Amino acid sequence: MGPREFVVLMAMSMALQALAIDAMLPALGQIATELGVTDPNQRQLIVGVFLISSGLGALVPGSLADRYGRRPVLLGSLALYILLSLGCALVTDFNTLLVLRALQAIGSAGLTVLPSAIIRDRHGGDAMARQMSTITVIFMLVPMVAPSIGLGVLLFAGWRWIFALLAIMGLVVGLWVALRLEETLDPANRQEIRPAAIATNMITAASNRASFGYVIGAGLILGALFGYVNCAQQLVGEHFGAGALFPLIFGATALAMAFASFFNSRIVERFGARRVSHTAVLVSICLSVLQVWLASRPQESLIEFMPVIAINICMVGFIGANFGSIALQPFAHMAGAASSVQAFLRMVIGSGLGMVIGLAYDNTARPLALAFLGCGLTALVLVLWSEQGRLFRRINPPGTPREVTSPDVHC
DSSP states (O other): OOHHHHHHHHHHHHHHHHHHHHTTGGGHHHHHHHTTOOOGGGGGHHHHHHHHHHHHHTTTHHHHHHHHOHHHHHHHHHHHHHHHHHHHHTOOSHHHHHHHHHHHHHHTTHHHHHHHHHHHHHOOHHHHHHHHHHHHHHHHHHHHHHHHHHHHHHHHSOTHHHHHHHHHHHHHHHHHHHHHOOOOOOGGGOOOOOHHHHHHHHHHHHHOHHHHHHHHHHHHHHHHHHHHHHHHIIIIIIISOOGGGHHHHHHHHHHHHHHHHHHHHHHHHHHOHHHHHHHHHHHHHHHHHHHHHHHHSTTOOHHHHHHHHHHHHHHHHHHHHHHHHHHHTTOGGGHHHHHHHHHHHHHHHHHHHHHHHHHTOOSSSHHHHHHHHHHHHHHHHHHHHHTTTOOSOOOOOSSOGGGSSSTTOOO
């Protein structure tokens, strides 16, 4: 498999999870009405339960992939994604839908975890950050178009056909993986399936100071982003009156983040993942202060709200892939377990916090603005702790020259 095909396949594997979230947004009201949900905030659980369950499920596939290989575990995740998508399409009860959404997220968590481990098998240092950024560009095209896809399905069929579409796309990616993806796990790095060994690997990955602040910081940044996703339909579509334009506006913010990820992929090896991501965190904090000020004014308008939130979401494109690459760098010999525990921490923190932020929606943008500010400040403190008080450093990545693309690559 060539490098371009590899990048697209990894991006599409990850994008299935994003599609399962964002394609639902235009249908939340219709689903809630048909399944008898009366509290408008409860419809957010269709998204929130999926997000938090993805985090819980992330603990499992990495250790399995360290023992049995990346390819078979990824195929298993795709099979569960397909089957449970079909199950969601057939439900007649809201609580049953939530249970199936949770199982779908847990069963398919490997779609989020394994691409990072596969990429770590092939790259290290800023080269990995660049590869992750390139994948994120393609990955972010899905949130950009997913609400429009969901809306398009609703124009011709019911919301159940959105889940059928998820199953079809999962089948396409599954066939692609089965036919084209080679195994990337070095046999010398295979780990035994022993509870003590798994626990040791996960504790090591979770407690490493150099990566801990980046993992938790990324979770907080994700929490603010997920908070926006959870309440976007109510805030942008209803409060700010975007109406039918909501999918286009939501897609525009995803496009901004995709552009940032593309730009990051072009500059990260030149300036270093730390310098780029640290700068982005500081810019995000300044933008969040502006968001809070705008939200505190009476009758904030959509024209005031959207540019600032879009640029702030753009900063996530400079933070996410770089934070993830820095955090995974010390763990070449156990990339699967490390990717699992780090994805678990990021997703549980991000989705749980995002759910709290979404449920705190009060028909204004204030809770969201305060969340972005609080998460940004706390992430900065955590990064300072991991970096022992020094920002913007470039340090040589650990490992052999095989792990990087050139001798002058730094993190």
